[in-house]
Amino acid sequence: MSALATRAAQRRGGIRAHVRLAACAAFLLAAMLPVATLHAQAYPAKPLKIVVPFPPGGSTDVAARTLAVKLAEAFGQPVYVENKPGAGTTIGAAYVAASAPDGYTLYVTGPVTHASSQALYKKLPYDALRSFAPVGNMTVSPFIVVVHPSSRARTLGELLEAARKEPGRLSYASSGNGAAPHLATEIIARAAGVTFTHVPFKGVGPALVALLGNQVDFMIADVAVVPQIREGRLRALALTTARPSPLVPGVPSMVEAGMPGVDLPSGLALFAPAGTPAAVVARINAAMNRALEDPEVRQKFAVQGFEIQTGTPEELGRMMAREIERYGQVVRQTGISID
Template sequence: MWSQLPARLRSVAIGLALLAGVGSALAEYPERPVTIVVPYAAGGATDASARLMAQALQKQTGGSFVVENVPGAGTTIGAARVARATPDGYTLLWGGLSSNAMAPNLYTKLTFDGLDSFAPVSLVASQPYVLFVSASSPIKTVADLLAKAKAQPDTFNFGSPGQGSSPHLMTEMFLDAAGIKAQHVPYKGAAPAMTGLLGGEVQMMFDTPTAPLPMFKAGRLRPLAVTSARRLAELPDVPTLQESGLSGLEASTWFALFAPRGTPAAVVTRLNEMTRKALSDTAVLEQFGKAQFTPEASTPQALAQRVSAESSKWRRIIKDKSISLD
């Protein structure tokens, strides 16, 4: 009987059967644990934000969302693993600025592309950078910092978690905009870099606010400016860089969910809907707020545009400064 049907009707029947199968699978998704690969070590702010989202998705679906930390090589080991994974919605990347926009411009031999190797799902959260000096420093404002750097260009230093890290690139962009020079002192991680700042080895440092805020409240750090368009609620007396006389320097680090390229559109749509729903939960919003993250859901298309724009933005500074991690 099947063979007697016209070819066009057989094609329609097959298509309907496939759609029914996809619909059934989505109705049960996730049927098994979903792994969210975080390309950073456990314990930091990035890891914490990923675990907040995993818990929210687990609560929403009743399924299992497991965070797996795969650090190394400037986020590229974890990102490459997801790019190679089966595109079925069960392996996701907790990607973002470093892994999808900066790393592809810092390494020339990557096995993945920051956009084309992935199916964007949704933005999740963002954080601005904060310009810090030690509380014992005589520098009180951005104007003070610029004056000191211009007066001592050969001895004025800045710290970062490492060559090519997002705080390093943020500082390079700041130096260019301000028309000053400073010597880069790369450390092996954010904690050693902060120790160097507190100990006077370096005079300034950009960092996201989560980890440094307790040191600020303890009177050990002095924030001079934030890179967001508006002041932070946690730092209401700290001006933006624009308020400090430096326009065009708005920047933030951000995190998002990506699936491997080729993941069915229906699965990506389902994941996007789940992410949006999670970020509308008051309890989830409060948790992100306590960690100094701004929840920021998006469509997959908007995330793709964000990756493209950020990649172009940071490519310029990386090329201008001849920064490479190969």
Template sequence: MSNENLTLTRRRFGGLIGAAAGSAALGPLAAPALAQGFPGRPVTLIVPFAPGGSTDLVARLVAAKMSETLGQQVIVDNRGGAGGNLGAGTVAKAEPDGYTILMGTVATHALNPALYKKISYNAETDFAPISLLVNVPNVLTVNPNFGAKTVQELIDMAKKDPGKYSYASSGNGSPLHLSGELFKKLAGIDLIHIPYKGSGPALVDVIAGQVPIQFDNMPSSTEHIKAGRLRALGVTTAQRVPTFPDLPAIAETLPGYDTYSWNALFAPKGTPPEAIAKLNEVAVKAVNDPTVKAKLSDFSAVTVGSTPEELATLVKTELAKWAPIVKDSGAQID
């Protein structure tokens, strides 16, 4: 190496040392400058459930559109287990740099804290909210040969014969089980809960008439309702859904009844505000993209695209809402 090149190399090295020392001296003040270049590499979106469900579908639709806007890939990583707790706990403990985020749900951030005796994260304090993406309605259905044709008729039948009728759900402690428990509580009726290992087996038995009533995700039941294999009595959201405008909301009979599944993005607590702002911006843009919105509406998902503050409020509200319902149901998981 020539003397000239050696001198240049020493100058560059010295400049790097000076820059590093300056960054160290600034400490936290340097963090926003670093975050302004976010993202500089792919972002991992952890879905805390197996592939193929509605949460996974929402994640993949949104991740693909976010990738286009960010100029970096948003990679979906399914980490199923413990009702969503495994994936959520992984993100809670991840480096708070915006490069590992979670597709949270009503299960991970509202139900599981009340259901599980031991849980590795705090739904409120271990995450930085990014955006509520979509609400997915549930639906109350019955076998077409069942006597009730409306929510009120079902309530009247159940009051006349307490404990005579049963309802199916996708499992103990699931959002659908607890949708049924809230229905019972507000209606003042006694229905017997029959838990299944997933919506699929429950649908089979309700269609066959083995169990007369079911609470299910709208996406799972939509085709069966359209084909006449199930009779829908009401959607569980406070308002009717666009895909079934003639189907009443249960709240029209039971004021205050409002349950639904939701999907929202969270980052680990301590993630730089600039990274949260950027992720929020591209996530909101993604769910409002006409193509994405149309695909989401195919299974009755209602797009939201909230602010981080609105999502934080939702988590507080949902935790307060579901804790007593879980307790009353007696459902608990070790």
């Protein structure tokens, strides 16, 4: 065989090899796509678990159990709630972060608490953003700035003006060092250019007792204090959100109170471990959003002080990035630390 013929044969052999490789690659790609699709279609094939980082009986626990019932109906599989309280929600979060990313372990928590833990704890066994797959928002609710009814401050503006005249004299209670209301108060103080004296308590109950007893000047609390507001035992000065809330009608928002740059909502969201297939996340998100549109669910959530607010995984992911930056900044500025 001539050299020319030999080179031609080699070229033909090389072309055939490339064709075979391309065919194999195409076959593998085609084989992989149905696997992902079939995984999402087959999901769920066994019971699911929703982890709640608080003890049973609280508002987050009730919300998670209400959602679990509806997800069980949608998926045709049992959905259990497992409470893993402690260490400012980080025990439950660490458990979920270390769980298999298969869509069978989910996590209901407050985005603010979850985001702030990244800055408050120096040695977390997880990353609040990268260790979790956002599924979607569930609820939104405001914090409320409240004072004793004997307080001279009848508006947030009057409270801030008093703080400007006597820096550090006014005291505020919180449910603990680094708790969401503590951080929210410090954000408002910095936005207004004032200083307050922080009086931390071990839980919401003791902090509320101190305010009801007129032992501190004010506190930022969640909507659980609405009964005391209605009874006249507390006076609401403002919500911490940029818009009014149907949960607390008649109480001015931050915009209405003269602080348009402040928006500090509370709420709940659903997460899964990082690496959970996007198709599975999308299916959970769709089932959750449908469940939260149910009038019965809305009524049960309203009793717990939650206004339904759903969305996409992408929206929750962007919100978490913003919250981690915002609360990280206030922690760095104030030097607040848990450990």
